[in-house]
Amino acid sequence: MKKAAITVLCVALLLALIAGCGSEPTSSINNGNTSKQIPNLAGEWKQTNSKSKDSYQAASINGNIIEIYWISNNGDTKSLYWAGSFVAPTTADEPYKWDSENDHSKTNNAMLASSAGTKTITYQNGILSYEASALGTTTTVKLEKQK
Known part of the structure; x- marks a missing residue:
């Protein structure tokens, strides 16, 4: 009887260990460091480094x-600057960069759109950033995800 109880207990512990190994923790502490999650970049983003309250860039990531x-x-006027591909991160490593391919079928007829074939976009510490050029001036635009 004792041998059967010990066997059942060992099998239960083994199953618990196996089940625990297959799951991904939402956060874990390892030597005082919290592991990072793969960021979900889908959603609405707004520029944080604009010099104007009512003129800025905003982005939408969907699929x-x-x-x-x-x-x-103040948001009443919206002009397309970029329409392109988005490649979601597969790891939590930062900085995360991707080269967005311009969807010229959307940008060719947009007067204020970039004509570049690709745009390098970086995600780091909750901020999306990229270079934008207009009228001979290039600036690094920084956007933060809206809640």
Whole structure:
């Protein structure tokens, strides 16, 4: 009887260990460090480094598409700047960079859109960043995800 109880207990412990090994923890502490999750970049983003309250850039990531707009007049005016591919991160490693391929079928007729074939976009510490050029001036745009 004792031998059967010990065997059942060992099998239960073994099954618990196997089940625990297959699951991904939401966060774990390893030598005082919290493990990072793969970031979910889908959603709405707003520029944090604009010099104007009512003119800025905003982005929307949905599926495998990112669209970036020039926003003015406190949001009443929206002009397409970029429409391109989005490749979601597969690890939590930062910085995360991807080269977005321009969807010229959307940007060719947009007056304020970039004509570049690709745009390198970086995600690090909760911020998306990329270079934007207009009228001979290039700036690094920084966007933060909206809640």
